[in-house]
Amino acid sequence: MKVFVLGTGGWGIALAMLLHQNGHEVTSWTYLQEECDLLHRERCNEKLLPGVVIPEGIEITTDMSGAAKADLVVLAVPSFAVASTAERLAKIVPPHTVIVNVGKGLDSKHGYCRFSETISNAMNGSNPVVALTGPTHAEEVARGIPTAIVAASESRAAAELTQAAFMNDTNFRVYTSSDIIGCELGGAFKNIIALGAGISDGLGLGDNSKAAFMTRGLTEIARLGVKLGAKQETFAGLSGVGDLIVTCCSMHSRNRRAGILIGKGATAQEAMKEVGATVEGYYATEAGYHLAQQQGVSMPITEAMYAVLYGGMPAQEAIKHLLNRPRRGEHEEVWVH
Structure with a gap:
């Protein structure tokens, strides 16, 4: 499966590493060229995930166009950037591609709506949205510490696709839920x-x-x-x-x-x-x-x-x-x- 992860903060990197560990073809995107160059050179984010090495198999880019060919797109950007990133993504990603949001918060610029609503509105309702959420510290997931999480969506197929992509039998268990609210x-x-x-x-x-x-x-x-x-x-x-x-x-x-x-x-x-x-x-x-x-x-x-x-x-x-x-x-x- 091809997975495009937007965001190279601690959580974005940890999830990219997990997906790579699970055998998927993973690309990580960052908005900043300076950060992209640093991650290429150092293969780590020493500030957020000290001592954690990003595998060479994970591509790091500032070009969002690669999301068009992804089977799964993961939004791991800060809460203030969810709406603007989704708006850019809507011009690239084809309909029906599953969008997984891992950020936690509400969109204060659009009437305090949930992020899945913000993303769905930006995509004109053409893409199923999944909220991947639960008790998860990036510092522990990046080091392979056993973790359980929930993939919630109005679409059962989208939730189960997300479950299949992220779950493994060594350190990451994913449950599904229909209660995205x-x-x-x-x-x-x-x-x-x-x-x-x-x-x-x-x-x-x-x-x-x-x-x-x-x-x-x-x-x-x-x-x-x-x-x-x-x-x-x-x-x-x-x-x-x-x-x-x-x-x-x-x-x-x-x-x-x-x-x-x-x-x-x-x-x-x-x-x-x-x-x-x-x-x-x-x-x-x-x-x-x-x-x-x-x-x-x-x-x-x-x-x-x-x-x-x-x-x-x-x-x-x-x-x-x-x-x-x-x-x-x-x-x-x-x-x-």
């Missing part, structure tokens, strides 16, 4: 909670605090997801609680690292500059906040995060506000007595 929202909004979990760690709070934050955070993500048409059970799966755990608890997570810096007193802008790469949770917080307002869904943790990141509220004050919300049951229960 829930899978994408889980992948996008867990970054909000991971950023907050990092703030909790930076403040020196304990495991109790982070566990409560993660659990109640997932509850409100699921609440919004169901309102938008997702299945409740999706949020108990790999793209929901699985992705939440790995992002909130690992130092591989840029969101958690940025949150720790904010908890220690840095501004959001200072923290993102220090991390030195895209902190998706910052942008997801804005999208989640406004989407919840539009839908009339209560998301108190997201609201608190928005107040901290965009309103300048001290993190301790936001925590106090969350703890002093009105009393309520954990679930909407009917008491017999």
Whole structure:
């Protein structure tokens, strides 16, 4: 199978290597000629994947035209570049070619829509879109550490093609799902909670605090997801609680690292500059906040995060506000007595 991977960040390289390992003919595309030259020369991205060598069999290019001959096209670009890259791709890729998006976030320029919607709109609905998402650190996938992920799509054939391309029997297991809404929202909004979990760690709070934050955070993500048409059970799966755990608890997570810096007193802008790469949770917080307002869904943790990141509220004050919300049951229960 010919696979064209757009994006040479850590995740794009890790997936290109996995696909190459699985026996596919892989081409990796980068927007920057300077980066292309560096990767040709060094065969590694030392900043994002130190010590990981890119196999010579993976072609690296700045020419997107090769996507026209691919059986599968993978979008592994930063969230801010998904729409513009899809628009360029629409002029190249023929109808029916499966597009796999691995980015996590929402398109704030187009009404906070999901990336699969952005891509489908750019392609005029002529190409099936798959969201490949779950608890996956590029640093571990690139080193062959066993991982499980979900390929979600409205098209069963597209999801199963993606499953066949990425899955192997040594280190990468792929499940399919028809609930692309829930899978994408889980992948996008867990970054909000991971950023907050990092703030909790930076403040020196304990495991109790982070566990409560993660659990109640997932509850409100699921609440919004169901309102938008997702299945409740999706949020108990790999793209929901699985992705939440790995992002909130690992130092591989840029969101958690940025949150720790904010908890220690840095501004959001200072923290993102220090991390030195895209902190998706910052942008997801804005999208989640406004989407919840539009839908009339209560998301108190997201609201608190928005107040901290965009309103300048001290993190301790936001925590106090969350703890002093009105009393309520954990679930909407009917008491017999």
